[in-house]
Amino acid sequence: MKKNAILALLLFTSLTVLGQKKQKKMNELWGEEKEKTEEITHKEHQWYKEAKFAMFIHWGLYAQLAGEYQGQHYWGINEWIMRRAKIESKDYAKLADTFNPVNFDADAIAQLAVDAGMKYVVITAKHHEGFALFDSKASDFNISNTPYKKDLIKQLAKACKKKGLRFGFYYSQMLDWSEKNGFGNDWEFNPDEADVQKYMNEKALPQVKELVTNYGDIGCIFFDTPGPIKHEQVLELKALVEKYQPNCLINSRIGQGLGDFKTLGDNEIPEEPVDGLWESCDTHNNTWAYSKLDFNWKTPKEVAHRLIDVISKGGNYLFNIGPKGDGSVPEVSAMILRETGTWISKYKEAIYGTESMYLGGQTQFAATQKGNKMYLFIKDWPKDNKIYVPKFNSKVVNAYFMDDKSKVSVTNLEGATMMNLPLRMPDPVASVVVVEFDGKPNINSDKVFNTGLTTKLLPHEAELTGCSKRKINWMEIFGDWHAVPIIEKWEGKGSKATWEVNVPKEGMYIVKIKYTSNEDADMQEGILNINEKEYFFVPTFSGDKMKIENKFETRTIRVFKDRKLGVVNFDKTGKQTISVTLNTDDASGWINLASITFEPIIPVENQSISN
Structure with a gap:
């Protein structure tokens, strides 16, 4: 109970910085041990604050394996199958010889993001396997040396621009299982012999330069698992990005507390508001990359509720899909995203460009705010048709359901404010009540019991x-x-x-x-x-x-x-x-x-x- 044995599986038994062994837990590899101390970045970031919902795409050679290697099923996240099956790099590289995603349609994926109500897209340009989805001069292990040959990053960047979406990429700057001087392949290479700086100079830095110079405006970069990266190495990486993309937002997993915004742990939805710019990255099922073993999709209701939980605490919800090896998006995953987008389209005003509004840690309803309005998302309907929230100190001018404008009765009690609701929930996913105040909303922060909800x-x-x-x-x-x-x-x-x-x-x-x-x-x-x-x-x-x-x-x-x-x-x-x-x-x-x-x-x- 007292130790982080829970993270033992992903402890690298011999992680090395220039020959010095040091074990790392996943929260350290994610960069959580050194969080950013600045409150807000100096870069232009209003678009990011207003976006709220985004598409994450995990895709690489691992999608071909789909959770199976040499007849063995590997349950869990498929993008780690190279490590889990301990596939040697020369054998893993052979997957590139058959990678031909002829069903990849960048325009269709960008349109899916638009249909889902998402405002920016982030794709894995290079994951831990070391394979680049773009035409890279820094490493031959890339998309141009496959039967497909075409630059996937270029196609998606162009499609996003056409659809009005911001574009960003994921890049694993330290973990690279196909490189002797990379990080993490301890079943094939001796980590004591790894030269991390050489890897940075010869692959990571040149590839990041390619990404920030060849694909137009980059809205954000999702670096990952900085592990043992040194402060000066992070500064060098950050300076490279900002030289060519001065307003590109960089996440906290660049390492050493030097990111512009914070990325929480994988699948983490916080219980309380988080300061500054931040995001929660969450995946549609249990794996990030496609696996034929995993059909545990989050339903439209679950996706909407998790979105509410994130935006009501001030963050962005980066939601992941995993295309198949042929480039197509799993049908059910796409259907669910479109259904979620239908719900979002009804309540755009309550989602985009809003700020968090804390209601004392409630879990069955939550709120955002904008201007003189409070937007109350009711996820579960109270059995007595009443909602109690911390007492309003501002005068209420109007209160109504967003979808049909039907009125809601609001009564200030001695220590709380009560809303009387109709007998039935208007929206089976989540209903939204708009409360208009005389001026900016001002409410107490008490923890208020509810008589019809837990x-x-x-x-x-x-x-x-x-x-x-x-x-x-x-x-x-x-x-x-x-x-x-x-x-x-x-x-x-x-x-x-x-x-x-x-x-x-x-x-x-x-x-x-x-x-x-x-x-x-x-x-x-x-x-x-x-x-x-x-x-x-x-x-x-x-x-x-x-x-x-x-x-x-x-x-x-x-x-x-x-x-x-x-x-x-x-x-x-x-x-x-x-x-x-x-x-x-x-x-x-x-x-x-x-x-x-x-x-x-x-x-x-x-x-x-x-x-």
Whole structure:
């Protein structure tokens, strides 16, 4: 529980900077250990702030393999199949001899991005395999030396410009499994003999120069896994980009905290607002590159909800597709994107060019704002047809559903604001209520309970005594990353997490905790305290396994358990205090607490039919 064993699978056993071995976890390889300290870049970035939704494309020779090599299926992210199957570079290079994506249609892909409501496109010009999708003079391992021969990056850049989309590219600046002096191929090359600077001089820097000089305006660059890159090497790379593309935005994974905007961990959707320019990169299924083994597509509703969760916290949602080896986009993936775009087209005003609006960590609804308007996205319909939000301090001029302009009643209570909603949810994906204020929206920041929706108390909202919080990462299957903030390291009896909440109405609630734990925490007593009333409980072993071994790999599995503690009654309204306290002398760190949920028990007379 205390160590990052969860990342063990992707620890390189011998990562080297000019001969010096140093193990790296994925959050270090992503560049998360040195985040940018500047609040905002000096470059022109308004287009990026307003864009909100973008297309990421992972494509390379690995798409031909589609999750299978020499008759063996490799579950997980297919773009890592070269490493997972430990394919030697000379054998992997033979894939270029058959790479002929005759069904690639740059115009169709750009149109798909437009249909989905996306505003810019980023494609893997070179991923970790080392193969370039463009005509490169710096390395023969590129698209011009395939049966297809045509420059894929040039086609897509041209198509994006024609469709009014900003264009960007992904480039793996350190990981290159086809190069002795690259980084990460420790099954074929001796990392102690690698000369990283030589690799930078002979391949990475020349190829980046080609990309920033041969393909028109580049809106942004997604560098990846900087790993051991030195500060001076990052400065050299950054200076090269800015010499030829002075307003090109560079992500944080360039390394050393020198990016213009932050890229969160793969598939990470934050629970709280993030400062500055940032993006969440997320993939449509479990893999980034196409795999015939993976049809676990996110539905239009899931994509829309994750988009809402990102933009309501101030970020951009970079959503990935993986074309097949023949260049075509999987049919179901394209269908889902178009369906998502249909929903987006109804609510453009609430999405593009908006700013975040924090509503006290709610999870079933969220908000953005622009000018004098607040846009409330309702993802789940309240069972009592009422939404409670932090109290409005600004005067409400008007409130209505965006799609049909039907009015919404808004009432200011003593400690919250209540909205009365119709019996049925107008939009099955998510509905949007527009609230117009007399001036810029000004609302309280209280955590407000809802009487028809589940309310979650989250780690970032708590005051901690004798415990701490952090984000844990793990993989369900190889590369399928998950990130969850937790409260952990309960030092001993009396360690406590406390929340201040506002309860607008008396009532009963089902209380659950969501947590992971090892066997040491099993049956170790805790106390739920609500306004000085104590409720004793014991968590049980969640099933966490710090070491899972199979024929492919060794990894950690985090198992989050939703445990019902009981039913409590709030017999008064207004501000109240809720806490969880460890009540055992030695619980070996106790549980990793992700949330406490309060699910309202709706009185029979207040229940109504809703979809």
